[in-house]
Amino acid sequence: MQCEQVHACIIPSTDPHIGEYTPARWKTRSWISGFTGSAGTVVITKDKAGLWTDSRYFLQAEEQLKDTGIVLYKEGLPETPAFSDWIVSELSAGESIGIEGDVYAASDVKSLIEYFSGKNLNVRTDFAPYDLLWENRPAIPANPAFVLPERFAGKSCRDKIKEVLAEVNKNQADITIIAALDTIAWLFNIRGNDVEYNPVCVSYAAVSEKETVLFISPEKLTQEVSAYLQKEGVAVAEYEKITDYIRRIPSGTKVLINPAKVNYRLYSILSENCIIKETTVHPADSLKSIKNATEIAGIRNVMKKDGVAMVKFLIDMEKALKNNETITELDIEEKLSTYRSGQDFYYGESFKTISGYGAHGAIVHYDATPESNAAVLPDGILLIDSGAQYFDGTTDITRTVSTGQVPEIIKRNFTYVLKGHIQLALAVFPAGTVGMQLDVLARHALWKAGMNFLHGAGHGVGCFLNVHEGPQSIRMNYNPTPLEPGMITSNEPGVYLAGEYGIRIENLLLTVKVKTTDFGDFYAFETLTLCPIDTCLIDCSLLSSEEIDWLNAYHQKVYDQLAPLLSIEEAKWLKERIILSSNPKFDDKHS
């Protein structure tokens, strides 16, 4: 920093593709601070260093920052300054702030430049001394890509490119540059193995009337993939050539980008010559979010497989508990993974399983480690949030299950969460409705009881792609994207009592059109996930008859769809567990 006359530097958690998960190559923030959470920003000045992260990571960050000299700044607390304000208070007018524009979203850097320039501070966007300092820095991932056959993708790459181009033209642009890895994987019907849990390949794409270019390391291209891309009319260039390519775009060309999903370096090169058309939702992401008939058929099939794995796992765990076997959080992760991996077209997990017993369940992003690994005791509740990637779809399911008799207060809170889950599942809404309008349905029972949960009630889910995808969401925050037929969104209310327990119930929802009246089109949700909800945890006196009807119908559907795929013994278990009034799960202990 001294050599470069930089007085503060900002290290975000993002990479050149501004994704949620980052390949090891770009985990600069983790490398420099030791803090491994998914969200957090480090700021370093001549004599101070700080990490800003949110409440999900307060405990973990405190632990990991011990003895590093890095101060933890807890975002969201009233006394915590924004890191930008903190920098202003530490620096003097005329001093400089260093940023690595290659790994920072263009929209964020633009805001920082505007903010700091108002404070008479300079921003240098090419500050990246990390290659020199970082010994044994991991390389850019070089895993082979593979083609996702059209029988899974449902639409050819050629047709998707046509659709994207039509939208680019509608936006009065000539070309679009895409850096988001899941968008690229969707567009080209290719998948890869470069990012943990996300089956994507590190790459960029440029799409114009003239040509479609995929920028990808040749190491990744098997003969099959190369031949496929050629057949689909896609030109291939080296990954690093993206900058040369956009430098050579003719002056005055109109380029469509989403500045929140393109890094600042590309943006600044583009802005030298081109007219940038900014969009907050890239048309390819809109197209990706509306699943086609093949994808929907795939996800329905995946839900059966995932449901079978969940049921077998639940039976297994229940037996172990009844037999007083020791079973830990990590055992559960492993068991679940084993049952899933036995299913057809299984590819891997879609995110790190959260298996949290008791107080661990209250840590929304709990990650069991050999050190934290708790034994599951027959007197509480266990929260299991897990999912898988299959060639024919992606799953994400949370169940909270009793491991023995539980106090009434836990049942009451479980039932409030369930009421929210059911009310959202029962939503009917006119075309144009956005997630923020429906979010209250998932929360109102909790709000009435003076409780809440601070994560979203729902996120989009990809098809054999990222388990979190946009553009839609169901949150307390405003997101202008309406919920459209064909979108898959999670339904996951919860409640977390720090130090005690956590509850979450998560299914995936498909938006479907249900009727057209004089008042327009109306949509509703079809619940896709097939897995019983623990009836031992329900206080039926708190459910309305509409809610009881939903639950019974849901459980009947779960039974009808899964029973043919289970053994007679397993089907019998399922039949017993879905009865609201007399679940025999812990019968022997009831007496």
Next chain:
Amino acid sequence: MQCEQVHACIIPSTDPHIGEYTPARWKTRSWISGFTGSAGTVVITKDKAGLWTDSRYFLQAEEQLKDTGIVLYKEGLPETPAFSDWIVSELSAGESIGIEGDVYAASDVKSLIEYFSGKNLNVRTDFAPYDLLWENRPAIPANPAFVLPERFAGKSCRDKIKEVLAEVNKNQADITIIAALDTIAWLFNIRGNDVEYNPVCVSYAAVSEKETVLFISPEKLTQEVSAYLQKEGVAVAEYEKITDYIRRIPSGTKVLINPAKVNYRLYSILSENCIIKETTVHPADSLKSIKNATEIAGIRNVMKKDGVAMVKFLIDMEKALKNNETITELDIEEKLSTYRSGQDFYYGESFKTISGYGAHGAIVHYDATPESNAAVLPDGILLIDSGAQYFDGTTDITRTVSTGQVPEIIKRNFTYVLKGHIQLALAVFPAGTVGMQLDVLARHALWKAGMNFLHGAGHGVGCFLNVHEGPQSIRMNYNPTPLEPGMITSNEPGVYLAGEYGIRIENLLLTVKVKTTDFGDFYAFETLTLCPIDTCLIDCSLLSSEEIDWLNAYHQKVYDQLAPLLSIEEAKWLKERIILSSNPKFDDKHS
């Protein structure tokens, strides 16, 4: 236009104060087109003229534009061009568009300038030939102002100015300019008679540490008002002097304004010298929206008076119907007004009463005229939306009442609307919640039945001020203002079947804090309005027990509060009418 080399001119419905209602002086759009609706824009070119208005006014505009040569453009239909696009299609590059910046919101003019400059068209913002052309143009209203005593206002002008100044400083500004008439009336605790239904005076205000200046015509200032303003430390200047005043603001002064509520002329003068700090919600409007204890006590009292007037009116109407007397929509307006005007501190109506029988009820902004005036027959439903200004508060209430036996389908739809009304009334929500999050509660029963209503579920209401005020709202559209304790907001779901009937049930709600838990502060609504809901129109089988409990508790409260103010006979009527199972309203016809 030819003399001035203007090729198109735009005439909006607004005035220099950008209010909802416009004094006759500035009804330029009505004068030039003959169309008297509250919303609409006229565009005139060399050989064409068009009026753009929304669905509320399609029928009225068609009628009023007959033989004018002005073409009606129906906003909201897919085939209707925006007037800006239409102008672009009619003009040639380099031509000019004339606007009267004095009566157009600064934010709108800025958008138009940006849009047209991208199309190589010039915008002149001083095009105002109307004084020359408009024979007998009404003068600026010159009605006397009066002081609203502190026993009604609850806080002195001096204290309000201090609070506003503190907020101006927080926004890092030195001075604020206010053009919104209700904001000025609130700030100075003065009222007037310049705008229909809104008890305000035409004026501007400037507030800074140095001085507070009220720009108002001296004709309006009685000796009492002058003395009062002097006592409160308010300087007075002539209404027209606002432009000189802002021209003399020292260069570099930071001026806080809401550009949606300041006209473009003032904005452009300010922008010559000053640094403009824009806000979407003026801090005075935020302060105004949080009613103080005196105002809340006032509105509670007003609700009793308004409820008594409504009950007496309902008894009267019921009698007339039973006696087969002819009673028309206009009779109803008059009767209601008579009962209200007998109440203490009555000042006038808070908006034009909507009294719509049968199909007229489906016209959301129906305004009965001698021509349209329908007789109320004993076989349908009547929608009455009315309100009053009292010195101690403003009311706004809608009741839909049966005038005889009605078919089950009407009862079903009434009950869906009622369910929405009750669900919104029962809302509990954490601090920070905005109206868009709660809006679904008022609509979900309708949505499930494939119906909807296109107006907001709730708007803010002033205290002896405008019946529609911001900044909060409960709508399908996003509005970032949270609902705060002390705010008064309407709860008015409805459903409208064109050509058949309309249903709306409207009460006013006070936001109150109900509890603080580990999850923060939680708020709820207290229903303020006191008037029975027609139980003859309810299909009880569609109500949940929670909804029935709310209705019975509400009616009990209505009875308890109003009965002491009614005659024994009237109280008996009220007691009978609020019984859910056996309302004897049309008993004789039941048999």
